[in-house]
Amino acid sequence: MTASAARFLRIGGTPLHVRTEGTGPVCLLTGGLGSSWFDWDLVVPFLAPYRTVVRFDRPGYGLSAPAPATRTGGPTLTDEAERIRAVLDALGLREPCTVAGHSLAGFHVEAFARLHPNRTAGLVLLDGSSEPAPRPLPAPALRDAAARAAAGAATALAVPYLLGPAVRRLVARASTVRREDLAPAPLVRHCYRTGRGLRALLRENTAYLDQAADLAGLRRAAPLPDGLPVTVLAADDGCRTSRTEDWLGRQQSLAALLGADFRTTAPAGHLVMFDRPDAVASAVLDTR
Template sequence: MTAPGAPRIRARFLRVGGVPLHVRTEGNGPVCLLSGGLGSSWFDWDLVVPFLTPYRTVVRFDRPGYGLSAAEPATTSPAPTAAGEAERIRAVLDGLGLREPCTVAGHSLAAFHVEAFARLHPGRVAGLVLVDGSVEPAARPLPAPGLRDLAARAVAGTATALAVPYLFGPAARRLTARLATVRREDLAPPLLVRHCYRTGRALRALLRENVRYLDVAAELDELRRTRPLPEGLPVTVLAADDGCRSRRTEAWLAEQRELAALLGADYRTTAPAGHLVMFDRPDAVASAVLDTR
């Protein structure tokens, strides 16, 4: 049962591009959509959502293969693209009957996706938040995209046949999360991690997105030249500062500042925080979303 006064959580599956996607909505007010980075599932935003639901209707979804979403067809699904992910976001919102302009927030790789959404569907966006977003200046696509996608599918298929995801997927997820937080722990529910990351579909989705990473970055660079952001759109770049004054940290923060300058965005840092900012500083992530509108 839902506790009195608690926001009602509505979980459902929407068929988008022929694939059943797991979608969750909760809260009230203007809409914001949260999209996770490479290998992420809906529950990676769990600590952020309670800060938002008193003021926003929060939408989360799992891309194909992640979380509870079904995998795309094994051999016929197109390789990931920025335009394709922007269209997926639009289709999720349309499937929920949410057609008013909304704030979109993307973490890491998904920063590419939500920025592409803002550029390709300018009438649908009220604010843009890039949470420690990926940065690839002057990216160039790699050769043989079809062969790379085919190789990713083949590697995932072989690994699945050998039970690699089943045996090692949850442990690999937990290790990755620990390394991406200053607290060095994975705050995601262990049972959900076990359920979602021991499947071959999650590994296939991760490998396919990874081999297309630079292609998507290059596609977004082209969109930046040809499809401007809506005039006056509030944009925030939220960068994670782990508190170390290492060369690596300083270089990353410099890249984030350059991204903010490129987009004419409000630049913020939050510290101490690792790349999984949603675990270390969920309040800062929520503030960035709420301040866009």
């Protein structure tokens, strides 16, 4: 597989936008809360000469269709790990794969590595979410219904259409040391004006602590394979504030918990793939 290919794959009944580029061993990139496929655009050129790169939009994000509502609540950790497996299977990529997750998606790729050890060649957490002692919140179905209702009401008032791209740009600027959103403006407008994107974001945010608690349980029940290369790459904005020091400390603790290679890259904000795409690519390439 050498050329860039975009396609839609029906995964669990939901059409997902999937992109494959490059050649060589497979790596999969998946972004954090509210991310779209183009947030990896600066990283892919560093990887494609050496890896077959897979990236996809989770339901509701980017160009993917929204996930149907369920009676049990928002997306679960197992749902996300199985989605990664199903995307790879649908592409016919069954060899062991390096999985890299940014922010919230760090939960997803770690769960994939624990649930599918024979399919995992390496694990990379990029400024990954970390919750030292998470507890699930009660009434997941009710919370998910409230998130869907809030998104529906906002969409009826045209809030995503009017404010979605501007809010995306503000958040991106605040998450990079360069204080700019490097994503293409036409794609930002196209993807962040939709109610489905807001709905996906609210549902994932509502399920965040539930997924963190599920991962804590999975860590006890399903150890990572012996010898699996694991890297934790933390973004260091270069400011010696208590907030930065606390975040780097949490990232270092996460690396110690996983027996991972701990790296920092500076200067970089939380959207480390914008500020230091070379460091992100190196973390992926060094896993095998």
